[in-house]
Every structure is written in C-alpha cells, then in structure tokens.
Amino acid sequence: MGGIREQKKQQTRRAIEEAAICLFSRKGFESTSMQDIAAAAGIGKTTIYGYFRAKDDIFLHYCDERLVTAFNRFREQQAEGVPFFEQLITFFMLKFGFVTENHEFGRLMLREMLFPKVASDKAREHDQRYFDILQGVFSLAEERGEIAPNLDHFMLSGHFFSLYVGLLAGWYTGYLNSLEEVEKGMRGLFHQVCHGIVA
Amino acid sequence: MGGIREQKKQQTRRAIEEAAICLFSRKGFESTSMQDIAAAAGIGKTTIYGYFRAKDDIFLHYCDERLVTAFNRFREQQAEGVPFFEQLITFFMLKFGFVTENHEFGRLMLREMLFPKVASDKAREHDQRYFDILQGVFSLAEERGEIAPNLDHFMLSGHFFSLYVGLLAGWYTGYLNSLEEVEKGMRGLFHQVCHGIVA
DNA sequence: GTGTAAACTCGAACCGGTTCGATATTTTTC
DNA sequence: GAAAAATATCGAACCGGTTCGAGTTTACAC
Numbered sequence: 001m002g003g004i005r006e007q008k009k010q011q012t013r014r015a016i017e018e019a020a021i022c023l024f025s026r027k028g029f030e031s032t033s034m035q036d037i038a039a040a041a042g043i044g045k046t047t048i049y050g051y052f053r054a055k056d057d058i059f060l061h062y063c064d065e066r067l068v069t070a071f072n073r074f075r076e077q078q079a080e081g082v083p084f085f086e087q088l089i090t091f092f093m094l095k096f097g098f099v100t101e102n103h104e105f106g107r108l109m110l111r112e113m114l115f116p117k118v119a120s121d122k123a124r125e126h127d128q129r130y131f132d133i134l135q136g137v138f139s140l141a142e143e144r145g146e147i148a149p150n151l152d153h154f155m156l157s158g159h160f161f162s163l164y165v166g167l168l169a170g171w172y173t174g175y176l177n178s179l180e181e182v183e184k185g186m187r188g189l190f191h192q193v194c195h196g197i198v199a
Numbered sequence: 200m201g202g203i204r205e206q207k208k209q210q211t212r213r214a215i216e217e218a219a220i221c222l223f224s225r226k227g228f229e230s231t232s233m234q235d236i237a238a239a240a241g242i243g244k245t246t247i248y249g250y251f252r253a254k255d256d257i258f259l260h261y262c263d264e265r266l267v268t269a270f271n272r273f274r275e276q277q278a279e280g281v282p283f284f285e286q287l288i289t290f291f292m293l294k295f296g297f298v299t300e301n302h303e304f305g306r307l308m309l310r311e312m313l314f315p316k317v318a319s320d321k322a323r324e325h326d327q328r329y330f331d332i333l334q335g336v337f338s339l340a341e342e343r344g345e346i347a348p349n350l351d352h353f354m355l356s357g358h359f360f361s362l363y364v365g366l367l368a369g370w371y372t373g374y375l376n377s378l379e380e381v382e383k384g385m386r387g388l389f390h391q392v393c394h395g396i397v398a
Numbered sequence: 399g400t401g402t403a404a405a406c407t408c409g410a411a412c413c414g415g416t417t418c419g420a421t422a423t424t425t426t427t428c
Numbered sequence: 429g430a431a432a433a434a435t436a437t438c439g440a441a442c443c444g445g446t447t448c449g450a451g452t453t454t455a456c457a458c
Contacts, residue, residue, distance in 0.1 A: 004454075004455095005405080005453090005454060005455075007405085008406090009405095009406085012236070012406095033443085033444055033445080034444070034445060034446085035444075035445095038408095042410075043407080043408085044407060044408040045408080045444095045445090045446095046407070046408050046410095046446085046447085046448095047406075047407055049410065049446070049447080050405090050406065052405075054445080054446080056446065057445095069434095070368055071224060093436095102323055103244055107314045107316070109314075110314050111228065111314050113312045113372075114309075114313075114367075114368040114371065114372065115309050115310050115367075115368065115371045116288045116371065117306070119371075119372050119373035127372075132344025135315070146397070147396050147397060148396055148397065150388065151396055155384070155387050155388065155391070156396065157390070158365060158384070158388065159362070159365075159388055159391055160398065161207060161365060162361045162364060162365025162366070162368075162388070163358070163361045163362075163365075164362060165361060165364055165365055165368060166357060166361025166362075166364055166365070168314075168360075169313040169314065169359070169361075169364060170357070172313065172314045172318075173312075173313065173314065173315060173318050173322060173326075175319035177412075185354070185357070188354050189296045189354065189357070189358055191357055192354070192355070192392060193391060193392065193395065193396060194395055194397045195395045195397055196392065196394045196396075197346050197347055197392060197395075198345070198346060198347065198393045198394055199392055203425095204423085204424055204425075204435080204436085207436090208436085211436095232413085232414055232415080233414070233416085233433095234413060234414075234415095239437095241437040242437080242438085243437065243439075244414095244415090244416095244438085244440050245416085245418095245437070245439075246436075246437055246438065247416085248415095248416070248417080249435090249437075252417080253415080254414095254415065254416095300428075325435060400443100400457105400458090401453085401456105401457090401458085402455100402457085403455085403456085403457100403458090404439070404453105404454085404455075404456095405453085405454075405455090406450085406451105406452080406453070406454085407450105407452075407453090408435105408445105408449105408450095408452100409448105409449100409450095409451105409452090410447105410448085410449095411446105411447085411448075411449100411451105412445105412446080412447070412448090413444105413445090413446080413447095414429105414443105414444100414445095415443090415444095416441105416442080416444105417440105417441085417442070417443095417458080418439105418440085418441075418442090419431105419439100419440090419441100419458105420437105420438095420440100420441090421437080421438090421439100421442105422432095422434085422435100422436080422437075422438100423434105423436070423437090424433105424434080424435075424442100425432105425433080425434070426431105426432085426447080427431085427432075427433090428429105428431090428433085
C-alpha cells in the first residue's frame with residue numbers, strides 16, 4: 001500500500017497547485033489558461049481534472065489553506081492584556097490585509113465565500129473557526145466588564161463581521177484606497193457599535 | 200434623421216432583453232446560451248453583440264433598470280410620521296426582498312455590485328441615490344432628536360449598509376432562510392447600533 | 399510471474415462565449 | 429437617384445474550459 005503511485009500523485013498535485021498559483025499571481029486568473037498551467041506543471045491539460053474538479057477549485061483550495069494559516073497566525077499573536085476593542089481591530093485588520101493582499105484573489109474569494117453558488121461545508125468550517133475566536137474575545141470582554149452582560153454573542157459576531165464585509169465592499173468599489181483609511185473607517189464603525197447613536 | 204433604422208434597433212434591443220430575462224428566469228443564467236437568446240429573439244447570435252458587450256451586460260442592464268424602479272417605489276411609500284428606526288427597517292427590507300426575489304439574479308448582481316472587476320460609474324450613481332435617501336432619513340431623525348447630533352451621516356449610512364450586506368451574505372450562505380428571520384436579525388443588529396453594547 | 403481490476407494520462411472532440419470578415423441594408427451627399 | 433459612407437447582420441472561425449474514450453501504468457490476488 002502507499003508506495004510509488006501515492007507519492008507521484010502527491011507530487012503532481014503539488015506541481016499543479018504551485019504552477020497555477022504562480023501563474024495566477026503573475027498573469028491574473030482569467031488570463032491563465034489550463035493549457036498554461038499544464039505546461040508549467042509538465043503534464044497534459046486533461047490530467048489536471050484528475051486532481052481538481054475545475055479551474056476555480058485550484059484557486060479555492062489554495063484560499064482554503066491560506067485562510068487556515070491566517071487564523072492560526074492570529075491565534076498566536078492574540079494578547080490577553082489588550083482591551084477588547086483593540087483585539088477586534090487587530091483581528092479584522094489582519095483578516096482584511098490578508099484577503100486584499102492580492103487584489104484579484106481577494107475579489108474572487110469573497111464572491112465565492114459570501115455569495116456561493118451552493119453553500120459548502122468547507123465554508124461552514126471556516127465560519128465556525130471564526131466564531132470561536134470572536135466568542136472568546138467577547139466572553140473575556142464580558143468577564144472584564146468591558147461590554148454589557150447577556151448580549152447575544154452570535155449576533156455580535158455577525159455585527160462586526162458585517163462591518164468587516166462592508167469595508168471590503170468599500171475597498172473593492174473604490175471608496176477606500178489605503179489600509180490607513182480602512183482602519184480609520186473600522187475604528188469609527190466599531191466605535192458606533194460600542195457607544196450607540198441614540199440621543 | 201432617426202427613422203426606420205433607429206426604430207428597428209430599439210425593437211431588436213427590447214426583443215433581446217425580454218428573451219434573455221425570460222430564459223434566465225426559466226432556465227438559469229448559465230444554462231441559457233447566447234444561441235438560445237438569439238433564437239428566442241429571432242436573430243443570429245452574433246447580432247446580440249451589436250447591442251450588448253457581453254452576456255453579463257444583458258443581465259446587468261436589466262438589474263440597473265430594476266434598481267431604479269425599486270428606489271422610486273421606496274421614495275413613494277416613504278412616510279414622514281414613522282420613527283426613523285422603522286423607516287430604516289422598511290427601506291432595507293424592501294431592498295432585501297427586491298434583491299433576493301430571484302435567488303440567482305440576486306447572487307450575480309451582488310457579486311458584481313460589491314466586488315466588481317472594475318469600479319463603474321453606473322454603480323456610483325446607484326450609491327449616490329442610496330445615500331441621498333438615507334441622508335434624508337438621518338437628517339429628519341436628527342431634527343426630531345431621535346439620534347445624537349453631529350454624527351457622521353456618511354459613516355452611519357455605511358454602517359447600516361454593511362449590516363444589510365451582512366444579512367444578504369447570511370441569506371446566501373444559508374444562515375438565514377426566511378424573510379421573517381432576516382427581519383428579526385435586522386432589528387437586532389439595528390438595535391445594537393442604536394443603543395451600543397458598552398456596559 | 400501472470401491475469402485482472404483499478405487508477406492515471408492525454409489527444410481528440412465538445413460546448414458556449416466572443417471575434418472576424420464578408421455581405422446586405424440604410425443614410426448621407428451631391 | 430446614384431455613389432459613397434456608415435451601420436446592421438450573421439456564418440465561420442477562434443479560444444478556453446470541460447468531457448470522452450482509448451491506451452498505459454500500477455496494485456493486488458493467486
């Protein structure tokens with residue numbers, strides 16, 4: 001069992017993914033053909049379909065991996081002593097920077113994650129990881145008395161997540177043009193959540 | 200000037216659009232080929248490109264028209280006496296219902312409007328119309344003393360808009376499954392904005 | 399080893415969106 | 429009203445993602 005076949009398969013898969021991501025970043029997703037990828041990976045273009053269902057899948061699989069590492073990076077640098085407001089800013093700015101690092105990748109990823117053709121389990125997993133982190137932040141904040149007790153933490157997560165998505169839309173539609181502007185906007189919005197707007 | 204040619208052109212354009220939208224709703228966007236549309240409109244498929252830049256454009260042009268009428272409908276039924284919270288709920292639930300009326304249309308439209316390949320002027324116009332309406336709601340609320348004075352109305356618009364987008368994402372990823380749930384969620388989130396979460 | 403089944407590979411073909419280029423029609427000009 | 433310019437139409441071809449099917453390689457049973 002295992003053996004030669006499995007090894008080669010792993011190797012080929014890796015070759016395809018690396019070739020694809022390299023070409024996508026260099027020439028853009030749409031300008032890279034399956035032919036190009038196959039050539040760069042040293043195989044026939046039909047062979048790719050033995051490893052990935054479609055062109056999109058190569059990209060989405062890569063996003064998946066990156067998302068997981070990004071989450072882990074956040075968890076590592078999570079500092080307990082920091083006020084919850086700053087924890088949230090750090091968390092979402094990290095996410096934001098990560099998603100928009102490559103303009104086109106981010107666009108494609110967001111389209112697929114927020115408005116998918118069909119809801120996927122993979123996406124649910126990511127959401128779960130995300131909620132777990134925020135849940136932790138909110139619980140701590142509650143203990144410390146930074147936020148009101150008995151708030152619905154699920155809704156709270158949704159609230160901050162929505163603002164994060166709104167900022168991303170602002171970025172991609174051209175209303176926000178630098179990370180400084182984004183952070184400024186984020187602080188303003190988060191402040192509104194914290195203190196309310198009622199007279 | 201004008202004359203036969205112009206008339207026919209208008210007629211053909213209409214025929215294409217009607218055929219396309221009819222087929223899109225019946226069979227779905229991707230399952231409808233340019234061939235299908237051309238046949239239904241009684242022309243050759245290449246001719247379509249004399250009227251629309253691409254398949255997407257037929258759809259997006261239609262969305263454009265619908266968006267405008269939806270805005271007008273809201274402006275008509277805007278009631279002055281209603282508290283600003285209820286005005287916002289009405290506004291966004293109207294938008295929400297309109298966008299999600301056809302599941303696939305909404306998905307495609309949102310992908311394109313929030314994360315466009317290139318920022319377009321058309322989109323800016325819509326945003327402007329949207330901000331104008333909200334601006335009016337906030338100004339009135341301010342006069343009435345319903346919200347604090349000196350709030351940044353632009354940021355406020357962005358805030359509510361983000362929550363609306365977040366709810367849409369929740370709809371398309373399967374966390375919200377009925378308009379009742381959406382409205383309940385919307386009320387909860389808007390309430391958070393109004394009253395804050397700080398202890 | 400040998401036979402058999404499963405898995406891998408890839409050239410050929412398919413399919414649908416888009417472009418090209420030649421033809422047909424209308425408008426303009428004189 | 430005929431020639432020239434502008435524009436509309438559409439069949440043929442292109443291009444790129446995807447599927448088919450036939451040939452090859454590997455794994456396993458005996």
